[in-house]
Amino acid sequence: MQASASESTASDSTAPEIRVAVDLIVLTLRDGALSVLLIQREDEPHRGAWALPGGFVRHGEDLDGAAYRVLADEASLGSGAVHLEQVRTFGTPGRDPRGHVVSVAFMALGADLPDPERGEDVADARWWSLADLADVTLAFDHAAVLEVAIERARSKLEYTTLAVTFLPGEFTVSQLRGVYESVWGRPLDAGNFHRKATRTEGFLVELDRHAAPTGGRPARLYRAGTGTRLVPPLLRISE
Amino acid sequence: MQASASESTASDSTAPEIRVAVDLIVLTLRDGALSVLLIQREDEPHRGAWALPGGFVRHGEDLDGAAYRVLADEASLGSGAVHLEQVRTFGTPGRDPRGHVVSVAFMALGADLPDPERGEDVADARWWSLADLADVTLAFDHAAVLEVAIERARSKLEYTTLAVTFLPGEFTVSQLRGVYESVWGRPLDAGNFHRKATRTEGFLVELDRHAAPTGGRPARLYRAGTGTRLVPPLLRISE
DNA sequence: CCAAAAGTGTTCTTCATACACCCATGC
DNA sequence: GCATGGGTGTATGAAGAACACTTTTGG
Incomplete structure (x- = not known):
């Protein structure tokens, strides 16, 4: 879901393609609190808002591969550090003002993950405990995406x-x-x-x-x- | 996953976009046997092979909407007749020889669904019991997609x-x-x-x-x- | 009457719950 | 010794498995 550099021509009407992205719900425990990694957007849309790490899938790239790449780029996390698992795909047309973006949500779970280094195109990046997130409005439909992932994690612990x-x-x-x-x-x-x-x-x-x-x-x-x-x-x- | 009419220029190297599709695993009980609806492909690739009903998502179209449209077009099923639920998204680059296709798999469950009418671009369409399917080689990665959906259905009956x-x-x-x-x-x-x-x-x-x-x-x-x-x-x- | 499917009762066992209690360490 | 968390024992109750048994229909 991150901005690519050029999006001034957001609504180009010629041959509108659907773009494919991945969004990551990176979860870990910090001081006994379930926490999620969010990045603060540097560009429009939703500039300054907190969002899930994400990015567009490249041509010829595997979905898991894209997820691992985003994990490395935006969270400085190697593939060995986390358990990655697909959650659901979100594709409602209005969810991204830049156009029709279909985003595959991945849940990444890890042990005691480190504080993120700030990646490119990112104003800030940090862990949020779920309690602290109550007051925050996330970018795009990321609040709903996060909710689905959290519920998935809770329920998968059961069985x-x-x-x-x-x-x-x-x-x-x-x-x-x-x-x-x-x-x-x-x-x-x-x-x-x-x-x-x-x-x-x-x-x-x-x-x-x-x-x-x-x-x-x-x-x-x-x-x-x-x-x-x-x-x-x-x-x-x-x- | 169905062929759109023009795919002679399959490997256009200029600006290769990822296309988004939906695949449907339509399940019902026929004479007490769990059965899945398959269509026989009329066009390449995999011409003559049996495949899951599917189709490309249109720009501005909701994923669920695309699934319902395919259901209507290729299975003559209205939205009231089935329970629709997303299963998983498959996007391994090599899965479709026409290019990079990311496909969102949906499971559609219904009561005593009717025999399908043959839709456009389809050589044949019929219900297969899982037992009969043992000998059949499905197109694309649809055998794997079907397996994931069946296991999902089996496990969701539990809880x-x-x-x-x-x-x-x-x-x-x-x-x-x-x-x-x-x-x-x-x-x-x-x-x-x-x-x-x-x-x-x-x-x-x-x-x-x-x-x-x-x-x-x-x-x-x-x-x-x-x-x-x-x-x-x-x-x-x-x- | 009998056959067959629907529905209930009974027994046994497994397992979750609550909570008492003992164990092993640091201070 | 005491406090603290680790780990076991035990009694109670809920619920699954196996299966006997009763109920209600058609022939």
Whole structure:
């Protein structure tokens, strides 16, 4: 969705093509808060507004490839650092004032991602916790795109092992519980969660080491297992 | 993905644009078998091969609108007849020999859909049960697209009320069970399913009428409730 | 009467929940 | 020792699986 340099001739009526873009919803946990990476637009339209990182797909370029490229250009993130997953494609004609733009939204989840360096054509870039975002009006239809992605993430934690993508290679059960609590926004019973996580086949692999204690008994370290589906699921409903 | 009339100049190297298309996975139950609507291509590429109905999105056209238009043109189906839902977008450069085509796949589910009339630029059109499709090689990457859609449908039956979209406005619990059995490809216990379906809030609305008996006690009629999520879910796993 | 499909009851087991309790560390 | 977080035990209840059984129709 970023501006290419020349858009003064926005409404050229000759042979109007549909342009294809990718938008990224980069999510991570910062101080226990689910946070999204936004960039502040330097150019029109929506100059000065906060927006999702994005960019046009180049001819001959794979959609995933475009997403990784934007991730590198606008968020300084390599492909190893994140889990990338398509969310939905948005194509309502009026969504971009520059013309008809169909944008494929990708969700990128990563562990403890670094502060972004400011890329080109970008006034600023920073992490926003969802709470802080309540007062912000995003550019384009990005508020709706973000909402769909967040809901997708919340719901995928229920029946997949996706939560581990928010954590480094080795982690404790408490950290994993922290992911669920942050993303779902509600506390979980520590004991019950521990049993559930450690006994669900394919979710975690027990290591022989422990983390440095944080005020109590040191927690055993785990790494992600090979399973992707959580059966039975870990439902967020209740009450 | 259908051919527009002029594609002799397929590889024009001047300003190669990415074209946006929609592909439709139209699913219904025919004689208790999950079936998909395919059209036989009249033009190159993949002339004579079976393919998903599809077409290019027009400038200024909504993605859903394009999907409904294709549905009307190539399957003679009105928008009231089906439930339409986006599945995923496919954009690998080599997937269409005519150039770079990004295609948004939509799943369309309907009750007892009619035999298609042959549309323009189409050699033939018919329903295929999934079993019959085992021997058929589909055009483009449509086999992969179909597989993703089928898996999406199977999995959404677990935690949503989507199954009712395969049924007419009024139906029996047995018919609903038949949907699950056909889509999942395995039998379910009639008694347990009955309890689960009738007691899950928002799934079914009981009517005061009964269906004509089919060899046994007449079954009560129901219509779809207002709920969309099935909690707790109806998991297909087991054994 | 019998066959067949609809619907209910019953038993067993699995699993979520709530919460008590013990374990292992730092101070 | 005490505080703190890690981890286990246990009782209760909800819900799935298996299957017996009753109900209501047609022949």
